[in-house]
Structure formats: structure tokens, C-alpha cells
Amino acid sequence: MGQIGEILVAIGAGTYLGMVGGINHVLNHVVMKGLLFLAAGMLAYRLKSQNIEKFKGIGKVMPFTSGCLAIGVLAIMGLPPFNGFISKFLMLYDDIEAGYWYFAALMLLASVISAIYYIRLVRTVFFEKYEGPKVKEGPITTMIPLCILTCLTIFNGLFPETALNLAKSAADYVAVQGKIEVTAIPQISITWPVIIIIPAIGGLLAYFLGKKSPKIAGWTAVIGMSAASIAIVMSNEKYDIYSLSFALLIAGVGVLNLLYSLGYMSHGHAQNRYYMFFMLMIGGLIGVATSNNFFTFFIFWEIMSSWTLYFVIIHEETQDALREGFKYFIFNYIGASLALLGMLILTVNAETFDMKIAASHLANLDLTTISWGIILMTAGFLMKAAVLPFRIDYQMHPATAPTPVSGYISSVLLKSAPFWLIKLLFILGGAAAIGKLGMAGKAPVVMYVMSWIAGLTIVGAASMALIQKGIKRLLIYSTVSQIGYIILGLSLGSTLGLTGGLLHFVNHMFFKNLLFLAAGAIMVQAHAHNLDEAGGLGRKMPYTMTFFMIGAMSLAGIPPFSGFTSKWLVYEAAMEKGQVFLALLSLAGSVLTMAYFIKFLHSAFFGTLPKKFENVKEAPWTMLLPMGILSALCLVLGIMPGLPLNVISKILKLMNITSPEFTLFGIKTPLGAWQVGVILILMLFALVLGIIFFLLGNRKVRYTSTYTCGVSDLEDDDIRAQSENMYESPDNIIKKLHKTLIVPVFGNGEEEQK
Amino acid sequence: MNIAKLAFNMLIFPGGLFALVSSLLLMGIDRKIYARLQRRVGPPIYQPFIDVIKLLQKEILVPRSANYIVFRLAPLLGFIGMLVAVVLIPISGVYPGIDKSADLLVLLYLLATPALAIMVGASASGSPYSAVGLSREMMITLAYEIPLLIVLLTIGMKTGMAAGNFADFSLSHIVTFQQQKGFSDF
Numbered sequence: 001m002g003q004i005g006e007i008l009v010a011i012g013a014g015t016y017l018g019m020v021g022g023i024n025h026v027l028n029h030v031v032m033k034g035l036l037f038l039a040a041g042m043l044a045y046r047l048k049s050q051n052i053e054k055f056k057g058i059g060k061v062m063p064f065t066s067g068c069l070a071i072g073v074l075a076i077m078g079l080p081p082f083n084g085f086i087s088k089f090l091m092l093y094d095d096i097e098a099g100y101w102y103f104a105a106l107m108l109l110a111s112v113i114s115a116i117y118y119i120r121l122v123r124t125v126f127f128e129k130y131e132g133p134k135v136k137e138g139p140i141t142t143m144i145p146l147c148i149l150t151c152l153t154i155f156n157g158l159f160p161e162t163a164l165n166l167a168k169s170a171a172d173y174v175a176v177q178g179k180i181e182v183t184a185i186p187q188i189s190i191t192w193p194v195i196i197i198i199p200a201i202g203g204l205l206a207y208f209l210g211k212k213s214p215k216i217a218g219w220t221a222v223i224g225m226s227a228a229s230i231a232i233v234m235s236n237e238k239y240d241i242y243s244l245s246f247a248l249l250i251a252g253v254g255v256l257n258l259l260y261s262l263g264y265m266s267h268g269h270a271q272n273r274y275y276m277f278f279m280l281m282i283g284g285l286i287g288v289a290t291s292n293n294f295f296t297f298f299i300f301w302e303i304m305s306s307w308t309l310y311f312v313i314i315h316e317e318t319q320d321a322l323r324e325g326f327k328y329f330i331f332n333y334i335g336a337s338l339a340l341l342g343m344l345i346l347t348v349n350a351e352t353f354d355m356k357i358a359a360s361h362l363a364n365l366d367l368t369t370i371s372w373g374i375i376l377m378t379a380g381f382l383m384k385a386a387v388l389p390f391r392i393d394y395q396m397h398p399a400t401a402p403t404p405v406s407g408y409i410s411s412v413l414l415k416s417a418p419f420w421l422i423k424l425l426f427i428l429g430g431a432a433a434i435g436k437l438g439m440a441g442k443a444p445v446v447m448y449v450m451s452w453i454a455g456l457t458i459v460g461a462a463s464m465a466l467i468q469k470g471i472k473r474l475l476i477y478s479t480v481s482q483i484g485y486i487i488l489g490l491s492l493g494s495t496l497g498l499t500g501g502l503l504h505f506v507n508h509m510f511f512k513n514l515l516f517l518a519a520g521a522i523m524v525q526a527h528a529h530n531l532d533e534a535g536g537l538g539r540k541m542p543y544t545m546t547f548f549m550i551g552a553m554s555l556a557g558i559p560p561f562s563g564f565t566s567k568w569l570v571y572e573a574a575m576e577k578g579q580v581f582l583a584l585l586s587l588a589g590s591v592l593t594m595a596y597f598i599k600f601l602h603s604a605f606f607g608t609l610p611k612k613f614e615n616v617k618e619a620p621w622t623m624l625l626p627m628g629i630l631s632a633l634c635l636v637l638g639i640m641p642g643l644p645l646n647v648i649s650k651i652l653k654l655m656n657i658t659s660p661e662f663t664l665f666g667i668k669t670p671l672g673a674w675q676v677g678v679i680l681i682l683m684l685f686a687l688v689l690g691i692i693f694f695l696l697g698n699r700k701v702r703y704t705s706t707y708t709c710g711v712s713d714l715e716d717d718d719i720r721a722q723s724e725n726m727y728e729s730p731d732n733i734i735k736k737l738h739k740t741l742i743v744p745v746f747g748n749g750e751e752e753q754k
Numbered sequence: 755m756n757i758a759k760l761a762f763n764m765l766i767f768p769g770g771l772f773a774l775v776s777s778l779l780l781m782g783i784d785r786k787i788y789a790r791l792q793r794r795v796g797p798p799i800y801q802p803f804i805d806v807i808k809l810l811q812k813e814i815l816v817p818r819s820a821n822y823i824v825f826r827l828a829p830l831l832g833f834i835g836m837l838v839a840v841v842l843i844p845i846s847g848v849y850p851g852i853d854k855s856a857d858l859l860v861l862l863y864l865l866a867t868p869a870l871a872i873m874v875g876a877s878a879s880g881s882p883y884s885a886v887g888l889s890r891e892m893m894i895t896l897a898y899e900i901p902l903l904i905v906l907l908t909i910g911m912k913t914g915m916a917a918g919n920f921a922d923f924s925l926s927h928i929v930t931f932q933q934q935k936g937f938s939d940f
Contacts, residue, residue: 538824572859580907602888606877670919685760698812
């Protein structure tokens, strides 16, 4: 019914465009609803019930019919690349063009609400346990129409021109009859570049080839992703350096995480499905990085952050995973709707989807309207970047996802938000536009607010990380805090800020992924899920521990590891702009960072080894190799900041911002300097001196039993300090602050967890 | 930058030999003054030298629950951080420091490494007492870092504002500023 209402709204707007959108939607609606009714009818016929309770887990028994149902549901939710999205987009576009932006907002709200029950339906059908009687798939005669309708749904989504031309000729006829002026319709056409087709096909191949053997699925995915990376390198002339370098990072880290998944998932279920959705998600992300057209950008944005993400984070199918995945899905959907509304306001006024042309039009347009578009988009992106200092558990990606995916989301997927913020505000010139709305000192108000949000997020999330016990929850809070640095850097909008933000963008990608992968190795080898269960693993898994330490040192920014240079640039940028409190907040965040990583290190790797871990083995090579590569990258980028800065200076040139002075081994700012090369030489000399000291002394080593004040009847398990025993008083302060400041206003997410 | 000069700075003056001798000497004087204030005779000024020599003679005790490599390497990490920090700080009129290679914020991080090294090393020993100690050391670090940060940022701002910028963290600029204005101006 809701859908029909939307059509009426669109046609009721009475413009030619509304007509095209409405008729197109009627067309698509027939296909989608037909698909839904046929599929649901088939299921109901087999189950002999229309009660949704009975549908539980039917997807496992009738995969084809339910698969078609799922595609129908995704289409009717208006998710790309299915046909529902195209017509919905047209109608929204028309509403905004006719000036009824509140209709558009209402429509988006309605689609968020409908998403809640549609995604519940998908969840019931696929991810619950099936308890009914044994049933077979429908007969072949029912399969054929289902198949045709599904194909139509996908085809109209992938290539919207065909259906659009049909709708256009119908609308032309009506327009002639009703004397409505024929206007140009927006350029809705999607080009599918080869760098996105490769991962998509790789994912489908992994699904179908890997049905029998998960190994084949995994290797197909790895090979597909490597091919995609090569394709990105080959197509270096088509895209600017900013998009290209991000796309390359996406694909490169994707290869590492897929390789890691081979070891991590080796005992998991339905691995081919996992690889398919992971690959599709990466494909969407590459699209987000490389699209230079607002329309295709938004399609890829939705592919990357809605259904593929949902299916991949709930892969474990536990109750927790489903609940958290659902929460994150809805949160993302709301964020994407905000961004969509903003983007429509922007493009309708600029009358083009092409970013370059839109950017050149920006100066001549009504600035208040445009800036609202930009602000809405910024809000959507900030939601994706998870920077809001309250109730962080809502905006965090769930800890229940498979670890390679968690690592990928934290390190790469969330970066799509700062990536687009920078593109929107600096490359396309949005910062100048919102500056007209009002200035706070020398910065536009919006950017000023953004920098404060980022500063508070750094400290808020870091202190919440300090009190966590879950292995992955700690790391996820840490991600939220670290992305705060990136947003802080870019919201300052200066040379130093943007350089620092972009450098942290890259550095964080490697070290956070490394930390997640190392944590995943603990989880899969020792079956520990929170820090209290782990302990003493450093002796059993020395490589994992070494890699984790490198990642942790980079995270805490101990010179000369990689995190230092970028954080240092962000501090200097804040000080240069006179934002003393923001500099102080970000520096304090770093101290907290050091505290929580030592807590992690202590509780997971050091201490006495529990008896149950006596047979724990080091992770297999497929897991160690990606970690090794990432650690090497952390070290190289730490010692040679000139390598990434070289690319960053080219990106800054795109924004017409002067780049900082740098060499391969160092960087100089107006406030100070950081020459890693010199410091490294000094450190090596100091190391030599220290070793001489060691050698001068008595070199005899005697092993003693652990000192316990003379008590001799304690087992190893009794004397291990648990993670909850660490930092009791700061923990209590944070908990109390959380209770008094955040819980009364925003509710408590921590209690629900444990 | 001349590597031979760096080596000299690191190994002889003001790092290395000079730093070790002068720091132990200062520690001896410090203990002497403490003792006199408490009306004790106190140890001789060369006491820290004897202590170091004695401690070097002792055999190394490693708990069985320790993570051997991290336990042994952690002190080295702290030593490196501290020694590099010593070399970076200029001594006005005597030693210009190694300017244009690091600034006050780098120094701040280097000064934090010994505390970090002690914590990691203690943690690696596997003893429950060291866990308590580590926890308390971290608490103290959290407590003193913020005031230290405020002080350092203020110094940077004072120096920078004199030159018309908002802040300046260059160590040589800070020392020059101090030479011109005297310490009371901070």
C-alpha cells in the first residue's frame, strides 16, 4: 500500500518527470510485487500456512524460491542494484525538483520504516532455524516465471535505460493528451566499469564454484580480488589520483583479508556465501571510490553499506549477530537516506549528476539551498564514520561479525566517509559554499562543529575502549576514536590538517586491520572471546604477538612507528589553528590509547598460561602472511612517511591546497619538524649503547618461579591478573561519568551487552 | 646531517657517556640533599655509581611465567627513548641540539617511552604483583600526562605568540626565547 501511495505522490506532483517516475515505478512495481507474491505464495503453498512464524528458516530448505523472494524484498526496499531503486530515485528527484522536499523526506522516512519489517522478513526466512516438515522446491513450471521476474528485477536495476524509455514513451503520450510540458529527465544511466565487474563476477564465481569445497571458494575470491587490483593499476589514466589510490588500497587490503579468511573461516559454515557477499561489498566500495557521478556514487554507496554489509556481518547467524547486524543495518540505512536527500538537493539545483560540472556550478547557485544539501550529506557521511560521542554502540559496526570482515569494515569501509567528506568539501568546493552560512572565527560553523564532534569522539570512544572486556569491542571503540583523528584533521581544513588526516587515513587502515587480524587469530586458535578468558598466549603464538605489538605501537603512536607521524601532524594542525582544547583532547586520547592497548597486551598475551591453552597452536600461514605484510607496511610507512606524503601532496594539489615540506624520511611544518631518519639513526646508536651495557654486566640468566610473596600453594591460574582488575580507579571514573552524563540522556548500551 | 657528528652526540656528548655520568652524579647529589633535609648523613655522592656497578654484576633473574624476549628487551626500549630525548634537548650556549629534526611534541612522546617500557616489561614478567604495579603506573601516567600536556602546549603557545604565530614547538626557538626573556616569562 505504501508503494502505491508513493506512486500517487509522484504522479500527483503533476510534472512530466513525476509522470515518468510514476509510470516507471508502476512498471517496476508490477515486476517486484509479482515476484514477491509468486515466491511468497510458493512458500506458503509448500508450508500450508501464511503465518510468518512458519516461514522460519525456510530459506535453508527452499533456497531458490526464497532467494527470489529475498531479491524481491531488497528491490521493494529500494536498494540498488535492483529495479525498485531506480524508480524510487526518480520520484524523489521529482519531488525535490517540484519543491516538495518534505514529501521526499516523508518518503525516505517511510522507506526506513518499511526496511525494518522487510529486513525482519529476510531474517526470518533465512537465518532462523527451520523446524517444519520436509518440503521440496516448487515444480519447474513455477520456477520459470520466478526466474524471469528475478532476472527482470536485476536487469532493470543494472540497466535502467530500457525500462525508462518505455515509461518515457507512455508519459509522452499522456503529456500530449494532458498538455503537460515535456521536460528533460535526469541522465539516469549506469556504467559498470571493469574494476567493479571483476570483483562482482569473482564473488559470484566463488559462490557457485565453491559450493562443494570452501577452499576453492576462498582461492577464487583471492584470485578475483588480485585481478581487480591489477585492473585498478591498469586503469590509472581514467581516474584521478585520489580515487585511484583509495581504490587500490580497498582492493589490496581486500586481498589480504580474503587470504586471511581462508584460515579464519576454515571451520565455518556456508563459506561460499560469505566470500560472495564480501566480494560484492568490496566491489561496491571500489565503486564508491571511483565514481565521478553523484547518481552512480549513491548506487555504490547503498550497495556497499546496506544489504551486502548486512549479509556479511550476520554471517555467524547467532542471535547476537542478528540483533546487532539489524541495528547497524537500520543505522546505515538512515545515514544513507540523509545523504541521499542531501545529494538530491544538490543535484536538482545543479541540474546535473556529473561532479565536475556540479562543482563548477556551485558558485552560481542559491547558496542556502545548496548548503543544506551539503550539510545533509555531511551528516550522512559523519554517521557512516561513526563519529558522534554518545551511544557509540549504535553506530559501531557489530563485534559479532566474522573478524576479517570486522577488520575490513573498521580499516577500509568506514574510510569511505572521510574520503567523501574530503571530496565533497575540498575537491568539489563544498567548504566554500557552507562557509556562506556562517563563520566561527576563520572556519565555517559546520566545520567548526565537526571538529568539536571529532575531538569529543576521540576522548569519549578511547575512554570507553578502556573499560571494555570484549576483544573486538575494545578494538571497535578504538576505531571510532581513531577515525575521530581523521575527521578532526580534515575539519581543520588546513594544509597540516588535511595532510595529517589523509596520512592517518592510510596508517590507520594498516594498523587497525593488523590488530583485528591478530585478535582474530587469538579468537580462532584459543576460542577466547573476551580478555578475561585469554592470557599467556604470547608463548604459544609468538608471531601473532609480535605482529600485534607492532600494530599496537603504531596505534599508540610510539615513534618511529606509523601512527606517530599522522597524529603528530593532527596535533600541530590543531595548534596552528589555535584550537588548543582540541589539541589537548586529541593528545589526551593518545594517552588513553596507550592505556587500553597495554591492557589488551597484558590480558591476552602476557601472564601465566591457563591450562586450557596448553594445546593452542600458532595460526596457519594464510593468516600469518597477511599480518606479516601489514606489519611490514606499518614499519615502512613509519620510517618513510615520504612515500604516502608523495601521493598526498598530489591529492592536495587537486584541492588547490599547498602541500607541506617533506622528504622521504621526514616532514617539516611551520611549528616544528619530525625527521624520522635522524631520529632512527640516533635510536640505533642508543640501541648499540644499550646492548654494550647488557654485555658489560653479568650475562648469566637464572629462571625463577613467579614471585608470590612466599605463598607456594597457588596454581598458575590463580595468580593471573584479569583484565577487569586493571586500572580500577580510572575505570570507575569513566563508568561513573558514563552513568551520569550519557545514560540519563541517551540510555545505556553497555548494560545490554553484558 | 653528518653521521659522525650524530654518533658523537649520541655516544659522548650530550648523550651516552656525559648523560650517564652527569645523571648518576645528579642523582647522588639529590639523595645527599634529601638526606641532609631529613637530618641524616646520607650516602656518599658516588653511591649511584657503585649501585650501577653492583647491579651489573648480578645474575639476571627471569620468572618462568615471563615472556623472555619482551621481558629482556623492554628496558632497552625505555633506555633508547630517554637517551634520544637527552640528545634532542639543546643546552643553551653549549649545545645547539639537533634542530629541525624533532620538536616538543616528539619529545613528549619520547619522554613517555620509559614509562611505557616499564609497564610492558612488568606486564611481560607474568607476576600478579607486576600487574598491580603496571595498573598503578598507568593510573599515575593518566594523571600526570594531562597537566604535562597543558604545560608543554602553553610553552609552545608562548614561544609562537612572541613571533606572531599561534604556536611554535621548535626546541631551538623555545631555548632562544627563554634566553631572551628569562624563565620567569613562561
